[in-house]
Amino acid sequence: MTGADAAHIAMGIPMTLGLTAGAFAIGSVLGFPVMLARSTGFLPLRVAVIAVIAFVRALPPILWVFLIYFGLGSGLLNLSPFVAALSAFGLIAAVNMAEIYRGGMLSISSGQWEAARALNLSRVSTWTDIMIPQMTRVALPPSATYVIGLMKDSAIASTIGVTELAYRGKQMSQITFEGLSAFAVVGVCYIALSLPVAWIARTAEKKLRAKVAR
C-alpha cells in the first residue's frame, strides 16, 4: 500500500468528523427539550417521551440508518446517504444526550430549585444562572465518552455508501488486497480523532473542578 493509498483513506476524516460532530450538535441541542419533556410533571407527555426514548435506544443504530435511508429516503424524501446517516445518528444522539442531561439535572439538589424560587429568580435565570452551568459540569465526562462512541458508530454509515473512514478502508482493501494495512490506517485515523476529544474533555473538566474547589 502506497502513501497515496493511505492518503485516500485519510480523506475520509472530514466525512467521519462531519457526521460525528453534526450528529452530536443535533443531539446536544435537541437533547435539551427532550430532557425537559422527559422530566415534565404532565404525565401523558412524560410517558410518551419515556416510550420514545426506550424505542430509539432499543434498535441497533444500523437499523435506524437503514430505516431512514431506505424507508424515508426511498419514498417520501430524496435523502443523500450522508443526510440519512446524519438524521439517524442525530436522532440517537438526541435521546442519549437527553439522558445525560437528565443525570446532570438529577445531580442538583432540590433545595437549589427552592432557593431559586424563594429568591424570586425567573425561570430563565434559574436555568441559565443556576442549573445549566452545574448540569454542564456533570454532563461533560459522559458527553465526551458518548461523542467518542458516536464516532465509532458512525462507521455504520459506510453501509449506505457514506464515504467516511471505514468505507474508504474497505474500498482500499478491495483494490490493494491488503486488508490489514488498509484497516490499520483506518484505525490510526480513529485514534487520532478520539485522542484530542478525550484530552479536551479532561482539561475542561479539570478546569471546572479547580474552579469550584479553589
Next chain:
Amino acid sequence: MHRQWNLSVIDSPRPVVKLEHVSKRYGAFDVLKDINLSVLPGDVLAIIGPSGSGKSTLLRCINWLEPANSGIISVGDVTIRCEEVPEKSRLTALRRQLGMVFQSFNLFPHMTVLRNISLAQERTLGRSRKEADAISLNLLDRVGLADKAYQYPVRCSGGQQQRIAIARALALDPKVMLFDEPTSALDPELGLEVLAVMRELAGSGMTMIVVTHEMGFAENVSEHTMIMAEGEILEYGPSREVIRNPKTERARRFLRAVNDR
C-alpha cells in the same frame, strides 16, 4: 380623649403576615388544619413542635413554595386567596417581601460567595453588578464573613454557609425573614454563630418567623412562641408564658420531651 382614641386606632400596627383559615392537604392527609396567625412588624415568632407537625409546611405555604389548599395569606399589601391560582406577578410580589433560610443552606455551589449574594439582586431588583457587590460585601461584613467573599461555598463551614444564606436573603430587602430550622444541620458550636447573627437581626427590628428546636432562642429572643402539633396551633402567646406554662397536656408532653434531651 376622643381624639386620642382615634389616633390609637390609626396607630395600631397592621400585621405584616396574616394567615386566615389556611389549610393544606397532601392527598387525604391534613398537614395544616385551619391555621390563623398574625405577625406584627418587628415581631419575632418562634414555631416549635414535634416532627411532622407541619412547621416547615406552614413556612413554605407563606411564600407559596407549597400552595395551600384554602384560606387567605397576606404579606404586606399582597393578599392571596389560596383557592385561586395566583398570577405570577402576585407570587413575585409576595416573595419579594419574604426572605427564606433553609435547614440545608442551599447555596449555589458553582458560584463564589459574593456571586451567591449578588445574583438575585441583579436579576430581581435590577441592581448593577457594582451596586449589588457593594451591598453583598456590606452584608458579609455584618455576618462576620467579609474574608469569604471570593471563596466557593464548599470551602466554608456549615455555620458560615448558613450565615451566607442569611446574607443572601437579606440582600433583597425583605420585610419578613422565614427560617426553617436554620441550625438543625449544624454542630452546636457552629449553630451558636448562626444564632448570634439571628439575634442581631432580631435586635435590628427585622420581622422573623423561625421554626426551631432551640428553646433558648425561642425563650430569650422571640417575643412570641407558637407550638404546633398535628397541623394545628396548640399554643400561642408571649414566649415565656407558652414555654413555662403551657395550657394543653399535649404541649406539656412535647416540652418535657425537649427538656429531657
